[in-house]
Amino acid sequence: MTAPAVAVSEPRHWRRRLSQAAPYILLAPGILWLVYFFVWPAVQMFLMSISSGTLDSGFRVTGSTTAYADALGKFQVQFGNSLLYGGTATILDFLIGFPVAYTVAFRGGRYKNLLLFLVIAPFFTSFLIRTISWKILLGDEGPLFGFLKNDLHILSTDFTVVGTPVSVIAGLTYNFLPFMILPLYVALEKIDPRLVEAANDLYAGRWEAFRRVTLPLAMPGVFAGSLLTFIPALGDYINAELLGSPKTRMIGNVIQARFLQQNDYPLAAALSFLLMAAILVAVIFYARALGTERLTG
């Protein structure tokens, strides 16, 4: 660059500077909010998990690993319940959600938007109220089992669902089903139907074309959908609380009680951290197994 050119392009130079800074200016407020209230709290929680003390005397970072030892030693049942219920609900959601997403994507026609709207309609009702509704429906004297017991005498009178793992899994399956359907739909909708036709022209049967063409192309949706279902299901405690019993407690119930009732912060923080770590490991393994590194579909 020669000297006269600089003098002439002074305003333009400023504009270029501004346009280089523009993305950072636009990002700054949101990023700051996330750093202050997402990243920093996570750091604080890690420090809390290696602290000792009580809420009254205050907590000091001592590098103690007691909380982790307790968390791993005493709550295997609840971690196990979380994995079992969350995993079962995710598989059930996939089995229910895939045909639904497939139908809406390929056969929806002009009803596509209406069907999608019906799939997300539960989001417009409170999570708590939906779960309470299931408690009413599945209740011993509720419309379903009350009828089967008292009017048809098909079920014995001591038959009960609420309070068992079955009702917790049913609640989880219900509450997170739209999270499975939507990403599956997005992935399936992108598939060019001509690819399936091409497979058929090349003598692939319907099943073969589905298995070798549609399913692999839908994998990003399978990945996103199962994570969006599994992660909240793993950390959930409302379903276990409202539809379960003390025997069906999940790790979320323990974290919630330790934080809000027993004020045992270091242990609760350690449990939260282990839950987060378990999820990260699951995500990485899952990404490897499905051969997709993309997290958002």
Place this chain on the structure above:
Amino acid sequence: MATATSTVPRASRLPSLRRRASHWALPGFTSLAIGYLLIPIAVMILFSFNDYTGKFNFIWHGFTLNAWLHPLAWPGLGEALGTSLRIAVLSTLASTALGTLMALALTRYQFRGRGLVNGLIFLPMATPEIVLGSSLLTLFVNTALQNGVLPPGLQQLPKGTLYPLGFNTILIAHIMFNISYVVVTVRARIAGFDRHIEEAAMDLGANEWTTFWKVTFPLIFPGILAAALLAFSLSIDDFVITNFVSGTTNTFPIWTYGIIRNALPAQINVIGSIVFLSAVGLVAVSTLRTGRVPR
């Protein structure tokens, strides 16, 4: 059509029956699944009209408009609902503004650190709510105990902003978990946006500012509206995170959770039905205006 079917040989009658069954299997299954998704909503609306006896609205006893005529007739319910609405409105405005700016930056500029920013936006959505809530609680409690250092910027906040827990802390949390959803929703809308329209406006003599407000903004506005609607419904419905950071302040879900141990008033169903029907109404209006369902 008619000639085509008449030329089909008779032998294919039986397979055509099977084909018809397999043709209807998927739509049939889908209808059942959607019915399954809608059952609790139907129960909620139906039981808002239940003339129940005692404190628990669990068993159907007959029709009444009682709860609809007195929708706030429980101590604390009106106040909790007011708090929920104020937090939902404020957190929607703030998170929509912050998130839209971020979505604009991510879609219109090339810059260093994009991967990091994307990760930061994705992580809160991939973190269980219970972890988000408990880590915020830890931050707020540490502030009160003066344990751990506050980063610059938070130190300057007036005393009492982060502790005691209450309206402020709920608002902070709701803005935080809404931002990512707003970015993702608005970004999806801008991604399908034809930049040539902007170039055309500039060619016709509009400057960048005019182009943005006259061309770009109206085109991405449906995405911003959809994001705001999503943020509002996430905020008004949130229980898990709010439960950690609410202290003694009640929002509607917190109030509901507190009362269901001792009673299940039909008023809960009435409020739930009103929220549901207004959300459906809003979506219907915005669909009619833009011709597509906001996602």
